[in-house]
Amino acid sequence: xxxxxxxxxxxxxxxxxxxxxxxxxxxxxxxxxxxxxxxxxxxxxxxxxxxxxxxxxxxxxxxxxxxxxxxxxxxxxxxxxxxxxxxxxxxxxxxxxxxxxxxxxxxxxxxxxxxxxxxxxxxxxxxxxxxxxxxxxxxxxxxxxxxxxxxxxxxxxxxxxxxxxxxxxxxxxxxxxxxxxxxxxxxxxxxxxxxxxxxxxxxxxxxxxxxxxxxxxxx
DNA sequence: ATCCCGAGGG
DNA sequence: CCCTCTGGAT
Numbered sequence: 001x002x003x004x005x006x007x008x009x010x011x012x013x014x015x016x017x018x019x020x021x022x023x024x025x026x027x028x029x030x031x032x033x034x035x036x037x038x039x040x041x042x043x044x045x046x047x048x049x050x051x052x053x054x055x056x057x058x059x060x061x062x063x064x065x066x067x068x069x070x071x072x073x074x075x076x077x078x079x080x081x082x083x084x085x086x087x088x089x090x091x092x093x094x095x096x097x098x099x100x101x102x103x104x105x106x107x108x109x110x111x112x113x114x115x116x117x118x119x120x121x122x123x124x125x126x127x128x129x130x131x132x133x134x135x136x137x138x139x140x141x142x143x144x145x146x147x148x149x150x151x152x153x154x155x156x157x158x159x160x161x162x163x164x165x166x167x168x169x170x171x172x173x174x175x176x177x178x179x180x181x182x183x184x185x186x187x188x189x190x191x192x193x194x195x196x197x198x199x200x201x202x203x204x205x206x207x208x209x210x211x212x213x214x215x216x217x218x219x
Numbered sequence: 220a221t222c223c224c225g226a227g228g229g
Numbered sequence: 230c231c232c233t234c235t236g237g238a239t
Contacts, residue, residue, distance in 0.1 A: 021224090036226095038223085039224085043224070045223090083227085114226090114227090115227085119226085120226085136224095137225075138223075138224070139223095140224080182224090187222095188221085
């Protein structure tokens with residue numbers, strides 16, 4: 001098992017050598033906000049609106065005093081904007097009141113902020129503070145399960161399984177590798193198993209093929 | 220129609 | 230466990 005995992009990790013590293021966040025940010029606070037915005041929204045779109053958002057409200061102090069409607073307007077294109085705007089402003093206020101406008105560097109404290117769940121907290125500690133963490137989003141969840149690396153029904157259990165199976169120093173990169181692979185090859189609908197470099201070590205081998213529309217046959 | 224690097228509430 | 234919130238892309 002570990003042997004197969006190692007092989008796949010090596011392959012993924014070869015396939016996606018430039019595994020870094022696509023989110024644009026200058027400070028931990030901006031990464032936190034950008035990640036909150038990225039829910040149900042592509043990174044590309046987040047990056048399209050953050051220059052204007054951070055141009056007007058560059059830090060927690062500015063954002064904490066911003067009218068929610070003003071933030072809603074600036075982030076509208078990212079969807080879920082009522083909740084996101086309210087959470088972002090409230091989070092900025094808490095940061096200012098409790099941490100002098102700084103972003104806490106540990107995941108547990110981050111998760112106490114409104115709109116910040118485990119996934120967002122993991123992205124922030126990994127990409128802003130260089131900690132080892134595996135943020136389990138929809139792609140990581142799907143690919144990990146198809147590879148046979150996780151059985152858990154929820155992201156939290158999946159994260160634990162992945163942390164056990166992947167060497168700690170590779171956690172953060174593995175997170176990006178699985179996302180990239182999930183977006184480009186191991187897509188939700190009709191995975192491109194015919195173009196996948198990992199098929200030989202994938203648990204889906206031998207499993208009944210999923211109904212395929214017109215694309216590459218599944219497994 | 221379905222999905223996007225989710226989170227909170229019931 | 231389920232549901233809802235949102236616009237844009239495909």
